[in-house]
Amino acid sequence: MIPWKIALIGLGSVGRGIAQVLKDKSQFIIIAAADSKSGVVNPSGIDIEALLAKKKTTGHCGDPKWPASRIASEVDYDILIEVTPTNSVTGEPALTTIKTALLRSKHVVTSNKGPVSLASVELLRIAEEKNVGFLFEGTVAGAVPILRGIQYGLAGNKIKALYGVLNGTCNYILTRMEEESLTYEQALAEARDLGYAEANPASDIDGTDAAIKLVILANTMLGMSVKLDDVKRTGISGLTVAALHMANANGRSIRLIASLNPGKNTLEVSPRLLPKDNPLVVSGTLNAITVETEYAGAITFIGRGAGSVETASAILADLLFIADKYGR
Amino acid sequence: MQKNVRTSLRLELKDKPGQLLAAIEPISRIGANVITISHQRDTKSQNGALIVDIIISLPEARLPELIDALRTNEVAVVRIGTEYLTCTKTFILIGHILHTDLTDTVNRIDKANVAEVTELQLIMPRVAERSTAKLTIKAVGEAEMSNAITILKEVSREKHLLIIDEITGDL
Numbered sequence: 001m002i003p004w005k006i007a008l009i010g011l012g013s014v015g016r017g018i019a020q021v022l023k024d025k026s027q028f029i030i031i032a033a034a035d036s037k038s039g040v041v042n043p044s045g046i047d048i049e050a051l052l053a054k055k056k057t058t059g060h061c062g063d064p065k066w067p068a069s070r071i072a073s074e075v076d077y078d079i080l081i082e083v084t085p086t087n088s089v090t091g092e093p094a095l096t097t098i099k100t101a102l103l104r105s106k107h108v109v110t111s112n113k114g115p116v117s118l119a120s121v122e123l124l125r126i127a128e129e130k131n132v133g134f135l136f137e138g139t140v141a142g143a144v145p146i147l148r149g150i151q152y153g154l155a156g157n158k159i160k161a162l163y164g165v166l167n168g169t170c171n172y173i174l175t176r177m178e179e180e181s182l183t184y185e186q187a188l189a190e191a192r193d194l195g196y197a198e199a200n201p202a203s204d205i206d207g208t209d210a211a212i213k214l215v216i217l218a219n220t221m222l223g224m225s226v227k228l229d230d231v232k233r234t235g236i237s238g239l240t241v242a243a244l245h246m247a248n249a250n251g252r253s254i255r256l257i258a259s260l261n262p263g264k265n266t267l268e269v270s271p272r273l274l275p276k277d278n279p280l281v282v283s284g285t286l287n288a289i290t291v292e293t294e295y296a297g298a299i300t301f302i303g304r305g306a307g308s309v310e311t312a313s314a315i316l317a318d319l320l321f322i323a324d325k326y327g328r
Numbered sequence: 329m330q331k332n333v334r335t336s337l338r339l340e341l342k343d344k345p346g347q348l349l350a351a352i353e354p355i356s357r358i359g360a361n362v363i364t365i366s367h368q369r370d371t372k373s374q375n376g377a378l379i380v381d382i383i384i385s386l387p388e389a390r391l392p393e394l395i396d397a398l399r400t401n402e403v404a405v406v407r408i409g410t411e412y413l414t415c416t417k418t419f420i421l422i423g424h425i426l427h428t429d430l431t432d433t434v435n436r437i438d439k440a441n442v443a444e445v446t447e448l449q450l451i452m453p454r455v456a457e458r459s460t461a462k463l464t465i466k467a468v469g470e471a472e473m474s475n476a477i478t479i480l481k482e483v484s485r486e487k488h489l490l491i492i493d494e495i496t497g498d499l
Contacts, residue, residue, distance in 0.1 A: 163495065234490070238422055238423075238458075239422065240422050240453075240458065240460045242451040242459075242460035243420045243422055243460045243492065246420055246451070246460060246462045247420060247492075250462070252418070252494070254420070254492060257495065270492075271490075271492045272492060272493060272494065272495050273418065273419075273420065273492055273493065273494040274494070274495050278495075280495075
């Protein structure tokens with residue numbers, strides 16, 4: 001069996017998680033890797049342990065002469081994995097990296113929400129023209145196979161509506177406010193301490209992150225054509241403990257819900273009241289998505305929406321899908 | 329003057345021309361105020377009659393007179409009820425609820441005449457801090473509820489209140 005040659009762009013926590021996971025998979029071999037400043041290329045396979053050790057001690061992984069852009073356009077890889085941080089305004093530099101690879105008829109797998117939310121239609125069109133895969137399961141709800149679940153598992157079903165808890169940080173904060181009567185500020189501080197919230201959690205708590213995922217679902221799974229600005233957004237920073245207690249006293253919970261209804265053309269992210277026994281009322285950092293379908297009724301997916309190994313799981317599934325569909 | 333009460337009536341009409349008028353005419357003559365009429369041509373009773381649900385407001389003492397008048401016109405009154413607000417939704421509001429004129433907030437929803445705020449619970453932690461309220465709205469039907477929600481959202485925007493509404497449906 002000839003292994004698939006991988007170029008790994010991005011060595012943050014997700015990139016490192018993938019490197020770890022692929023180390024034990026003989027089907028795939030990483031022949032190039034890059035971080036934001038440098039890169040390394042070795043056609044017979046990169047020593048992952050040494051790469052990660054170097055990254056850890058020096059802060060960069062290789063030679064500045066091999067930046068991501070050069071790897072994408074010059075190296076002879078089969079699949080490019082793009083896992084750099086999300087830029088939701090321009091999608092760059094990931095957008096150019098992905099486009100370069102697709103135009104060279106290389107498969108692309110990414111967990112980067114920026115390029116997918118901004119340019120999925122164009123990127124999927126190029127992939128189809130070049131007869132290569134462009135897969136991004138990890139962009140929505142991490143390890144939860146929601147995209148493949150809708151596209152293949154629920155194939156043929158019209159989707160009437162979709163509701164989702166798509167941001168683990170917000171869900172953690174709401175869970176702690178509800179269960180421990182922490183104030184919003186206390187719960188956010190705790191989320192930061194535990195690494196669930198970033199130093200600047202603005203895009204999580206104002207609903208932007210969930211809205212970006214909703215745009216990806218709408219455009220790639222429901223045939224809509226929408227932008228981030230089309231999503232009405234209300235975050236969770238205004239919530240009070242009293243609100244959660246009042247909801248509780250009435251058998252309800254409050255969750256930040258991303259919802260879309262293709263028939264009414266509505267997209268919204270806002271705190272909503274739900275019956276406590278609704279499957280969307282998940283605890284901690286979990287994600288959950290309920291899809292209301294034409295024939296199958298309501299189906300709910302629940303699982304871990306973030307984390308390095310969890311996202312690596314989605315990427316691995318995408319890689320295996322490519323190996324299966326485009327197998328040589 | 330005697331106080332008006334709201335009453336819901338379910339009427340059965342024969343499926344032939346002029347029957348809706350036969351139902352409306354006595355209501356008008358007695359001076360009852362029609363709040364809402366729902367007339368679904370595709371739902372029929374077991375004996376093939378058309379069903380009309382109507383909510384009116386009139387002095388309670390005049391109700392028997394109205395029922396008689398309807399029967400004289402061959403309109404069957406199959407149900408008389410006083411629970412006419414059948415659609416219920418709960419909301420949570422957060423903000424300076426009291427200091428942005430709570431009476432006005434409630435009145436603007438009530439003014440629609442087919443929807444009412446039936447319950448309000450308010451928690452105020454400290455002066456100048458934002459308060460939290462649970463609000464229950466009842467309405468005569470889905471359309472009226474949807475109007476009430478539109479008004480509530482308008483008021484909330486105007487008064488900078490955060491509104492949390494309920495997900496309902498077949499989830």
